[in-house]
Amino acid sequence: MAIKLEHVNYIYGADTELSVAALKDVCISIEDGQFIGLIGHTGSGKSTLVQHLNGLLKATDGAIYYNGKNIYDKDYNMKELRSKVGLVFQYPEHQLFEIDVFTDVCFGPKNLGLSREETEGRAREALELVGIGEEYYQQSPFDLSGGQKRRVAIAGVLAMKPDVLVLDEPTAGLDPKGRDEILGEISELREKTGMTIVLVSHSMEDVANYVNRIIVMNKGSVMYDDEPKKVFRHVKELEAVGLAAPSVTYIMHTLKEAGLAVETDATTLTEARDAILAACGCGKEK
Ligand SMILES: Nc1ncnc2c1ncn2[C@@H]1O[C@H](COP(=O)(O)OP(=O)(O)OP(=O)(O)O)[C@@H](O)[C@H]1O
Known part of the structure; x- marks a missing residue:
């Protein structure tokens, strides 16, 4: 087991008049190799939660274990945790600052005290993983397109060789x-490396095609934590907290209400197509 949160609470400005309870009794376990979508309306606590995963924020109350060790123990190596749980912030391109792409991606591993050879090897590997070719290495990060800048920023975190990659609204x-490109690349990255990925998003549509587990946050608490199909069965409850199921879920429900004996659990277009063909007695398209 990689990360376990036990009864985690977090209050911004605790003991002040402006205190905000951002996390309330959060209990989750993130297992190795999972691809998790962390979904919630704005202000539901997603960013606060992910900043606990690498120790940037310290729980007001509760415990967090990384590979069985309590990260709040006084001799715990927080620096190592930060390199093992790589956090890519919202708009990560705002943190690019070096003169060229390659130097920027080298920054993290160099700071870990690695040799030049190891640093550069990691930077090359990370850039390859996000699909940035050598022709970009000497370019200023500021001359790249929005999507390319973001990929370079992700490469900067990958170069630290994290076990867990957390992407806040990528x-x-x-x-x-x-x-679509960035989500496709994150998904490919997971296939190539098998790393644990937590993808934060407002949108079910964005994550439905990729993740194998969805955690829904509402007002600082975990509302659902299950495989996507099961979460999307709660269409009305999701709508009540300002979220929507993916479009295919609505289409399947409409078809069922119109009298087609179709399974409504499809979460992707391919699954929807197969379910509709099966309901029409046409079988799977070859
Ligand atoms: N630095 C802060 N000081 C005080 N309150 C904060 C701070 N950051 C967040 N909050 C509050 O904590 C709660 C959770 O915010 P958080 O940013 O974690 O939610 P979120 O789900 O990530 O939202 P978004 O999707 O808009 O990024 C909200 O009520 C927010 O206003």
Whole structure:
């Protein structure tokens, strides 16, 4: 087991008049190799939660274990945790600052005190993983497109060789093409490396095609924690907290209400197509 949160509470400005209870009794376990979508309406506590995963925020109350060790023990190595749980913030491109792409991606491993050879090897590997070719290495990060900048920023975290990659709203501010590209690449990255990924998003649509577990946050608490199909069965409850199921879920429910004996559990277009063909007695398309 990689990360376990036990009864975690977090209050911003505790003991002040402006205190905000951002996390309330959060209990979750993140197992090795999982691909998790962390979903919630704005202000539901997603960013606060992910900053607990690598120790950037310390729980007001509760415990967090990384590989069985309590990260709040006084001799715990927080620096190592930060390199093992890589956090990619919202708009990570705002943190690019070096003169060229390659130097920027080298920054993290160099700071870990690794040799030049190891640092550069890791930077090359990370850039390859996010699909940034050598022709970009000497370019200023500021001359790249929005999607490319974001990939370079992700490479900077990957170069630390984390076991867990946490991406806070990686599609924020991208156009639909950029959004699909970055989600596709994150998914490919997971296939290539098998690493544990936590993908934070407002949108079920964004994550439905990729993740194998969804955690829904509402007002600082975990509302659902299950496989996508099961979460999307709660269409009305999700709507009540300002979220929507993916479009295919609505289409399947409409078809069922119209009298087609169709399974409504499809979460992707391919599953929806197969379910509709099965309901029509046509079997799977070859
Ligand atoms: N630095 C802060 N000081 C005080 N309150 C904060 C701070 N950061 C967040 N909050 C509050 O904590 C709660 C949870 O915020 P958080 O940013 O974790 O939610 P979120 O789900 O990530 O939202 P978004 O999708 O908008 O990023 C909200 O009520 C927010 O206003």
